Amino acid sequence: MDSTAMTDHHGPQGSGRMMPGRRATVLVVVPGSDQDQALRESMGWVAAFEEDCGLVMDRSATELYAVARAADLKRPLMPPRETTTSLEIDFICVGGRWFHPDDCPPCPPDTNGATAWAWAYYQLIMGAEDDSLCTLWDLMPLPAMV
Secondary structure, eight states, rough: HHHHHHHOOOOOOOOTTOOOOSOOEEEEEEEOOOOOHHHHHHHHHHHHHHHSSOOBBGGGGGGEEEEHHHHHHHHHOOOSSSGGGGGGEEEOOOOOOOOTTTOOOOOOOOOTOHHHHHHHHHHHHSSSSSTTTTEEHHHEEOOOOO
């Protein structure tokens, strides 16, 4: 990845609900039909996350967990109700903007009993270009020193 592209990457402004010593899950959505380039771009966002999130990360424990096209995630996706898979995701990065459960768009008027975070996941995936690459990463903040 060229150095200009890398300088555009930034992490979130804080650690959200992440806790030292507890694995965190990050979803990065990158538009583009070139899978290799989109994966490199996703890796840049994850590296920026590790640098900027406010916790010391065990970078050797970062793992790519899953990869899918947005179109594949959209097919079975239904408007959220009381629970959804997004509840297991700690951060979502779309279009260079980071979201987390305490900093996401509000629910629509009819929430179906779902949280704002569940609705954010739904809206961000449904709003992504079909050929966007969605990568799910596991990251590990180091335990706090006592």
